[in-house]
Amino acid sequence: MNQLYYGDNLDVLRESINAESVDLIYLDPPFNSQRNYNVLFKTAEGHQSDAQITAFEDTWHWGEQAEREFTELLRQPNTDVSEMIRSFQRFLGAKNDMMAYLVMMANRLLELHRVLKPTGSLYLHCDPTASHYLRIVLDTVFGVENFQNEICWMRTLSKANVSRRLPNNHDVILAYQKSEAATWNSDAVFQAYDLDDLDEKTTQKYTSRDSEGRLYQLTSLISPNPDRPNLIYEFMGVTKVWRWTKERMQAAYEAGFVIQTKPGAIPRYKRYLDKQRGKPLGDVWIDIPPLNSQAQERLGYPTQKPLALLDRIIKASSSEGDVVLDPFCGCGTALHAAHRLNRQWIGIDITHLAITLIEKRLKDAFPGITFEVHGTPEDFASAQDLASRDPYQFQWWACSLVNAQPYKGKRKGADGGTDGLIFFQDDEAKNLPKKIIVSVKGGGNVGRTMIADLKNTVDREKAQIGFLVTLTPPTRPMQLEATTAGYYDSPHSGAFPKIQILTIEGLLSGNESPKYPDLARGGLNFKQARKEKRTTDQGTLFDNSPPEDDA
Numbered sequence: 001m002n003q004l005y006y007g008d009n010l011d012v013l014r015e016s017i018n019a020e021s022v023d024l025i026y027l028d029p030p031f032n033s034q035r036n037y038n039v040l041f042k043t044a045e046g047h048q049s050d051a052q053i054t055a056f057e058d059t060w061h062w063g064e065q066a067e068r069e070f071t072e073l074l075r076q077p078n079t080d081v082s083e084m085i086r087s088f089q090r091f092l093g094a095k096n097d098m099m100a101y102l103v104m105m106a107n108r109l110l111e112l113h114r115v116l117k118p119t120g121s122l123y124l125h126c127d128p129t130a131s132h133y134l135r136i137v138l139d140t141v142f143g144v145e146n147f148q149n150e151i152c153w154m155r156t157l158s159k160a161n162v163s164r165r166l167p168n169n170h171d172v173i174l175a176y177q178k179s180e181a182a183t184w185n186s187d188a189v190f191q192a193y194d195l196d197d198l199d200e201k202t203t204q205k206y207t208s209r210d211s212e213g214r215l216y217q218l219t220s221l222i223s224p225n226p227d228r229p230n231l232i233y234e235f236m237g238v239t240k241v242w243r244w245t246k247e248r249m250q251a252a253y254e255a256g257f258v259i260q261t262k263p264g265a266i267p268r269y270k271r272y273l274d275k276q277r278g279k280p281l282g283d284v285w286i287d288i289p290p291l292n293s294q295a296q297e298r299l300g301y302p303t304q305k306p307l308a309l310l311d312r313i314i315k316a317s318s319s320e321g322d323v324v325l326d327p328f329c330g331c332g333t334a335l336h337a338a339h340r341l342n343r344q345w346i347g348i349d350i351t352h353l354a355i356t357l358i359e360k361r362l363k364d365a366f367p368g369i370t371f372e373v374h375g376t377p378e379d380f381a382s383a384q385d386l387a388s389r390d391p392y393q394f395q396w397w398a399c400s401l402v403n404a405q406p407y408k409g410k411r412k413g414a415d416g417g418t419d420g421l422i423f424f425q426d427d428e429a430k431n432l433p434k435k436i437i438v439s440v441k442g443g444g445n446v447g448r449t450m451i452a453d454l455k456n457t458v459d460r461e462k463a464q465i466g467f468l469v470t471l472t473p474p475t476r477p478m479q480l481e482a483t484t485a486g487y488y489d490s491p492h493s494g495a496f497p498k499i500q501i502l503t504i505e506g507l508l509s510g511n512e513s514p515k516y517p518d519l520a521r522g523g524l525n526f527k528q529a530r531k532e533k534r535t536t537d538q539g540t541l542f543d544n545s546p547p548e549d550d551a
Helices: 008-017 064-075 079-092 097-115 131-142 200-205 246-254 307-316 335-341 352-365 378-388 392-399 446-461 476-483 504-511
Strands: 005-006 022-027 035-040 050-058 116-126 146-153 170-177 216-220 232-233 239-240 268-272 323-328 344-349 372-374 420-424 434-443 465-471 486-492 495-496 500-501
Touching: 005 008, 005 352, 008 097, 008 344, 022 097, 022 307, 064 079, 064 097, 079 097, 079 131, 079 465, 097 116, 097 131, 116 131, 116 307, 131 146, 131 170, 232 246, 307 335, 323 335, 335 344, 335 352, 344 352, 352 392, 378 392, 378 504, 392 420, 392 434, 392 465, 392 504, 434 446, 446 465, 446 476, 446 500, 465 504, 500 504
Parallel strands: 005 344, 005 372, 022 116, 022 323, 323 344, 434 465, 465 500
Antiparallel strands: 035 050, 116 170, 146 170, 216 268, 232 239, 420 434, 486 495
């Protein structure tokens, strides 16, 4: 069932996701905060500023697509949504960025409501820029009665610049259910007590310690309902209407949980603090820190959320084996969390860069994982189609075939002949990273000058190797020009052609592959996700795999 889709999530939802087939939806769409975000890859020192591309533009503009989707909203059968979007148009004005954002979100939320099971829930992660508008959209699509929570997650500490207003340091997570039958795991929304930092109320309750130092309190065993004749009996010389049957009371006494402080006293229950569910969560979450630059799970994606945040949401509103959908899956945190918690998952993203990052992340974290990828080219014809429709997405996808990181973005001007970069390490004594230039050609005309240009780029950038990834088979003069570049001699791995021509068809079929030192590790380009153990909701391994020594 695990599925990863490249494409516009509106199209994927309509064409590929069945009605009432999803148990939980988490979405973290771009916030319309007028900021662009770059992906910072794990690269060699000194090259990081070059190794940035725009992952997505966190802004929405009114254009042909917004106009088309606005018309769709007016004509779709949910008249409440039609009236809502008309009201927004009157209030916000037509054809501005906020209207574009709300139109596109409304259309997608209608489809998400369609694919959600009656037992399902949706969590929309946003910020205060548009959360108030999005809540109105959600109220209209899901019904006001199905609103559950507006969760505030403190994503950063307060800043010092408070001269004009208080700093914004939280995100908003809007939680809705499809119906009253929605899954809700109450045990998952309790926080374990920190025995070294108990609140005053808990400290006042749990005042006793046993011989092992465990905190406990004595609580009543008398039934609050006196009209229970079947529970009236004598125990330890005391006759009362008890909470439990006599058999259960005797078993608890033999286990050491029922004690009598003195002869004739009413027996009481020994309630241990470390056996309680913990403190119930509220709707303000300050206990899950954001990912700092040194966090082990951080992969370099600009808006990456902590796994702990997704763990909490998934455990609270789904069960093992359920299907979790993230239609803006970015770097795949929701999919990662779902898989390790033994859920099935569906992810959708509109950039090949995101799909590449997610594929690598999941394969690193869960060796042997299997899932289907839809929408990315699988054969030569589909590669040609992508190149003709979107040259930049084609370049990013072609870079992924050789495990290269894309270089810069489509609005950063001339790339100087570089479309991708690979860093490798083969001189461990000096600890000096080496560089491979990747040039992608998706057009129909190729010739010897392309190889000459790549040779010049390799020399200019002080790289060791250059790859030309081409959709069109190379000509004989191109091959001859490549051989004149000679070889890069690795101190440990032998000689490698300095200029290598790789065809899309050959890479897809497996008949061609890049050749460079450190290939087994895939170079130094993408940060590797740590290997994970899949668990049950109770935190135990469900695949019976033994713990690793380095845990």
